[in-house]
Amino acid sequence: MSAGTEYAGIDGAEALALLRPSRRHELRERAHEVTERCVEKRFDFCSIVNARSGRCSENCKWCAQSAHWKTGCETYGWGGTEACVKAAKEAEANGADRIGIVTSGRCLSQNDVENVCAALRAMREAVPEICLCASLGLLSEDDLAKLKAAGLQRVHCNLEAAPSLFPSLCTTHTTADKLATLRAAKRHGFQICCGGIIGMGETDEQLVEFAFALKEIAPDSIPVNVLHPIEGTPLGERGILDPERVVDSVALLRLVNPSTPLRFAGGRRDMSDETAAKCIYVGMSAGIAGPLLTTPGADFDDDRELAVRAGYTVSRCLREARPQAES
Numbered sequence: 001m002s003a004g005t006e007y008a009g010i011d012g013a014e015a016l017a018l019l020r021p022s023r024r025h026e027l028r029e030r031a032h033e034v035t036e037r038c039v040e041k042r043f044d045f046c047s048i049v050n051a052r053s054g055r056c057s058e059n060c061k062w063c064a065q066s067a068h069w070k071t072g073c074e075t076y077g078w079g080g081t082e083a084c085v086k087a088a089k090e091a092e093a094n095g096a097d098r099i100g101i102v103t104s105g106r107c108l109s110q111n112d113v114e115n116v117c118a119a120l121r122a123m124r125e126a127v128p129e130i131c132l133c134a135s136l137g138l139l140s141e142d143d144l145a146k147l148k149a150a151g152l153q154r155v156h157c158n159l160e161a162a163p164s165l166f167p168s169l170c171t172t173h174t175t176a177d178k179l180a181t182l183r184a185a186k187r188h189g190f191q192i193c194c195g196g197i198i199g200m201g202e203t204d205e206q207l208v209e210f211a212f213a214l215k216e217i218a219p220d221s222i223p224v225n226v227l228h229p230i231e232g233t234p235l236g237e238r239g240i241l242d243p244e245r246v247v248d249s250v251a252l253l254r255l256v257n258p259s260t261p262l263r264f265a266g267g268r269r270d271m272s273d274e275t276a277a278k279c280i281y282v283g284m285s286a287g288i289a290g291p292l293l294t295t296p297g298a299d300f301d302d303d304r305e306l307a308v309r310a311g312y313t314v315s316r317c318l319r320e321a322r323p324q325a326e327s
Helices: 012-018 021-038 081-093 110-126 141-149 175-187 204-217 243-256 273-282 300-309 318-326
Strands: 044-052 098-103 131-135 154-156 191-193 196-198 222-226 262-264 284-288
Touching: 012 021, 012 204, 012 243, 021 243, 021 273, 044 081, 044 110, 044 131, 044 300, 081 098, 081 110, 098 110, 098 154, 110 131, 110 141, 141 175, 154 175, 175 191, 196 204, 196 243, 204 243, 222 243, 243 262, 243 273, 273 284, 273 300
Parallel strands: 044 098, 044 284, 098 131, 131 154, 154 191, 196 222, 222 262, 262 284
Antiparallel strands: none
C-alpha cells in the first residue's frame, strides 16, 4: 500500500496463498502496514470475573469446565454481587477499560439473569467509568433486554473456530446457536466481542474460513485465544501451538479484519514476550489481563510495556494506580 491509499482487503484465495511458508515475510509485513494504517493506536485492556465455574453441560473438547471431562477444575455456583464489584474495582485500579462477568454453562436461568443484573447495577454504581461486559452463554431476547436495562454494554460469545471445524469440537450446541445470540445482541444495541481459539487442529483453509466468518459478524473486538491444553480434556495432548503459526494467524486475522481490535486472551502466558511483540507488530492491539477462567492470565505491566514500545498509548500506568488501589 502506498501512502494515501485505502486498504481494499483480500479475498479467501489470496488469504490462503499468504499462509504458504514462502510468503510468511510478505504476510507479516502486509499485516503490519494494515495495522499502521487502520488500527487506532490505543491499546486497551479488559479483565474478567469468573462468576460461576465448572459443571457445564456442554462438551467443548478444549474446556476444563465441561462436566464431560475429568480435569479437577474448581467448581462453584454464583459467586455473588460482592465478588463482581470487587473484581470491577481491581480492574479499574489496574487500568482496565472493561470488566466482564463470565458464567459457565449453556445459558442462564431466570434467577441467574436477575443475579447478573443485580451485579451489573452494583458494579456501575461502584465503578461508573468502566465498560460492563459479559460472557453468559446463549442468550434469549428477554435475557438481553433485562441485561441491557441493568447497564450491560458488551456481549461476548465466541465462534471459537471455523464453522466447518466446530462440529468436531462440540456437539451440544452449534455455530448457528452462537450466531443467533450475536444477532439478537446486535438488535438490542450491544457491542459485540467475538473471536475464538487457534491451535485446535484447524487447517489453513479453516483458519481463513474463521477469519472471514468473523468479518461477516463485524464484532467490536476479536479475542484471540491460543489453545492451552488442559489435562483431562480431549485436546489435552495436542501440545502448544508453534509460535510462528500464532504470529501468522494473527497477521491473517488482521488482513481480513483490518480495523477491529485483536485482543490477547487465553494462552498469552504460554508465549514469550518476543512472540507477543511479533503479534503486536502484525496486528494485536488490545488485551485481557489478570486471572482468566481456569488458566493464568497476562500481566498488565508486561503487555502494557510491549504495547508502549510498539507505539501504542494505554489508559494509564499500573504502577501509578496501585497506591490508590491499596489505600
